[in-house]
Amino acid sequence: MKNNQVVYPGSFDPITMGHVDIIKRLAKSFDRVVVLVSSNAQKKFLFTAEERKKMVLDALKGTKNLKVDIFDGLTTDFMKQKKIDKIVRGLRAVVDFEYEMTMANINRKLAPNIETLLVFASPEYYYVSSRGVKEVALNGGALKGLVPENVKKPLAAKLKSLKRKNDAF
Numbered sequence: 001m002k003n004n005q006v007v008y009p010g011s012f013d014p015i016t017m018g019h020v021d022i023i024k025r026l027a028k029s030f031d032r033v034v035v036l037v038s039s040n041a042q043k044k045f046l047f048t049a050e051e052r053k054k055m056v057l058d059a060l061k062g063t064k065n066l067k068v069d070i071f072d073g074l075t076t077d078f079m080k081q082k083k084i085d086k087i088v089r090g091l092r093a094v095v096d097f098e099y100e101m102t103m104a105n106i107n108r109k110l111a112p113n114i115e116t117l118l119v120f121a122s123p124e125y126y127y128v129s130s131r132g133v134k135e136v137a138l139n140g141g142a143l144k145g146l147v148p149e150n151v152k153k154p155l156a157a158k159l160k161s162l163k164r165k166n167d168a169f
Helices: 017-029 049-059 075-082 094-110 130-138 149-167
Strands: 005-010 032-038 066-071 086-091 115-120
Touching: 005 017, 005 075, 017 032, 017 086, 017 115, 032 049, 032 075, 049 066, 049 149, 066 075, 075 094, 086 094, 094 115, 130 149
Parallel strands: 005 032, 005 086, 032 066, 086 115
Antiparallel strands: none
């Protein structure tokens, strides 16, 4: 397996400044950071996988060692295909730890050679989540410091179209 690559999976629905912070920090330590945008037909996303991929790429323009892929399936299967043996999961707060520990153990069972690395969010982003960002945007709150600039307009447009659909009923 390739040594100095890492996969950072997530929904990125949408990408937040917390995600950007972790990805930029990873890019300093690894030769390649693969951001893996999940594509799961059973999960409801605000943005399509392609839209989320584009937002990640736009938010991280200039990050030379970045690759963004979309995958529908187990992250460990993707990693086996790409011969990458390190996965990174971000932790915002203690509440994330139990879930991430469970996922790390499941991944270890599925692929014993894949190591899970936990990266703590920078303190200024502990509270930032995609779900929280959508709630703020839906209620007209300010998104400054929560999402990259390239996310603000698509997020507002998506939520506006959803609101119109809901008002039609």
